[in-house]
Structures are given as structure tokens and as C-alpha cells.
Amino acid sequence: MILLRRLLGDVLRRQRQRQGRTLREVSSSARVSLGYLSEVERGQKEASSELLSSICDALDVRMSELMREVSDELALAELAASAAASDPVPAPVRPRLNSVSVTSLAGVPEDRVTIKSPADVVDVVAA
Numbered sequence: 001m002i003l004l005r006r007l008l009g010d011v012l013r014r015q016r017q018r019q020g021r022t023l024r025e026v027s028s029s030a031r032v033s034l035g036y037l038s039e040v041e042r043g044q045k046e047a048s049s050e051l052l053s054s055i056c057d058a059l060d061v062r063m064s065e066l067m068r069e070v071s072d073e074l075a076l077a078e079l080a081a082s083a084a085a086s087d088p089v090p091a092p093v094r095p096r097l098n099s100v101s102v103t104s105l106a107g108v109p110e111d112r113v114t115i116k117s118p119a120d121v122v123d124v125v126a127a
Contacts, residue, residue, distance in 0.1 A: 002081060006043030007073045008052075011066060013041040015059050029058035 016026050023041070027034040031054060039045040040055075047055070056063045 002074065002077045003043060004070070004074070005040075005046050007070050007077065008047065008066075009041045009043040011069045011073060012055060012059075015061055015066065015069075016041075019059065021059075026055065026058050030054040 016023070023034055023038055027037040030037065030051075032051060036045060037055070040047045040051070052063060052066070056066055
């Protein structure tokens, strides 16, 4: 069985190690106990969205980047599991934004734009 908390922990650990940082440094920055962060990295504890946000801030990584990497790991794990089970599952297809047009409308604040892609429309609001 594929556990999301293990994949998430693996990705968090890799992010931390890429930066050459210790658990102690990140736990202090994220204001979470060293033991708890260690358990999250080992996939023994489920991290809340608030905790993930704090850890991402401490690592200076966007949560969307973290989740994208977790998603990629999950897709690979699912493919490996389906190959081992001899029950092939088609590879997931992630839509790509090949052509993107950005438009701004009269009367709409400058910090708000609409991004249109062939698949969907996304409103982006500057923070």
C-alpha cells in the first residue's frame, strides 16, 4: 500500500538535505519540535496543512512545489505497484500549459489577471 505520509516525508527530507540543513535548524525555524518533524519525515505522522505551511516556509519552498514533487513520486509508486501486480494502469497525464495568454480588462485591478489555457481558465491574484 502506498502511504502519502511516507512520500511526503521523503520529499521533505530531500528538500532539507538539498539545502544542507539539519532537522534542528528546520524544526527551530518552523517552530515544531525536532521529534515531531523527524516523525513527519519518516512518514510516521500525518502533517496538518498548517504544519506543512510552516515547514515549507522554513525551507523556503512553495507548498505547490512540494506537492508537485509528492504527486510525481506518487505517480511513479502507482506505476511500480501496477507493474508488480501485472495489472497495467495507464500513466497519468498532467495537462501542460503549452500556450498561455494573459489578459487584463478595463476596470479590473492591475494585480488581477486571467490566465487562459486550452484546458481551463485560472484567475491569479497578486498577494
